Amino acid sequence: MKIFIDTANPDEIRKAYEMGVIDGVTTNPTLISKEGKPFDSLVHEICSIIGKLPISLEVISLKAEEMIEEAQKLSKIGENIVVKIPMTSEGLKAVKILVGQGIKTNTTLVFSPAQALLAAKAGTTYVSPFIGRLDDISQTGMELVEQIVTIFENYQFESQVIVSSIRHPVHVLEAALIGADVATVPYKVIEQLIRHPLTDIGIERFLSDWKKVPKK
Ligand code: E4P
Numbered sequence: 001m002k003i004f005i006d007t008a009n010p011d012e013i014r015k016a017y018e019m020g021v022i023d024g025v026t027t028n029p030t031l032i033s034k035e036g037k038p039f040d041s042l043v044h045e046i047c048s049i050i051g052k053l054p055i056s057l058e059v060i061s062l063k064a065e066e067m068i069e070e071a072q073k074l075s076k077i078g079e080n081i082v083v084k085i086p087m088t089s090e091g092l093k094a095v096k097i098l099v100g101q102g103i104k105t106n107t108t109l110v111f112s113p114a115q116a117l118l119a120a121k122a123g124t125t126y127v128s129p130f131i132g133r134l135d136d137i138s139q140t141g142m143e144l145v146e147q148i149v150t151i152f153e154n155y156q157f158e159s160q161v162i163v164s165s166i167r168h169p170v171h172v173l174e175a176a177l178i179g180a181d182v183a184t185v186p187y188k189v190i191e192q193l194i195r196h197p198l199t200d201i202g203i204e205r206f207l208s209d210w211k212k213v214p215k216k
Pocket of ligand 1: 132
């Protein structure tokens with residue numbers, strides 16, 4: 001399973017990139033706004049860190065024509081740009097045209113298997129089911145991922161599933177067990193995935209035992 005980092009924070013992206021654990025980046029308007037920097041310079045800063053790894057940038061238009069214009073501008077930033085398009089009828093129209101133009105798309109704000117099926121039929125490169133937001137309203141988000149993965153396998157759709165809105169390490173584990181293509185993970189959850197108390201205790205014990213080794 002690929003791991004993307006779900007942030008627009010350059011320091012977090014650099015730290016995860018340097019550990020070699022990320023295969024791409026996803027952002028959204030909320031994450032971009034948290035950085036308090038102009039969009040263009042922020043995106044260039046991120047791209048200078050991740051090189052050719054894919055980065056999803058979201059359009060803010062609601063009409064297909066305007067989404068397409070925005071997407072075309074964004075895609076000029078580099079070959080690694082993936083354009084995030086919201087799951088609406090206008091979004092589907094935009095996806096179909098953009099994919100025909102060779103622009104990669106990430107259909108976002110997917111909350112049902114039927115939405116994912118339609119996005120795949122429109123030819124989207126990625127679909128992003130938001131599992132944490134479903135958990136928040138007492139639905140099991142991971143069931144949605146299972147259903148989408150089954151549908152895509154049943155019909156050999158090439159669209160990849162990005163498990164999104166991840167809140168904790170178990171979400172990542174479950175996504176991997178289901179066989180999702182990608183999990184997009186906040187930096188905090190990457191840190192949680194790294195740590196294990198027995199690893200810390202083990203290091204402490206090895207270091208204290210090492211002190212007992214005669215120096216000569
Ligand atoms: C995915 O691409 C989105 O940026 C993200 O996962 C949304 O997560 P949230 O529900 O924590 O805002």
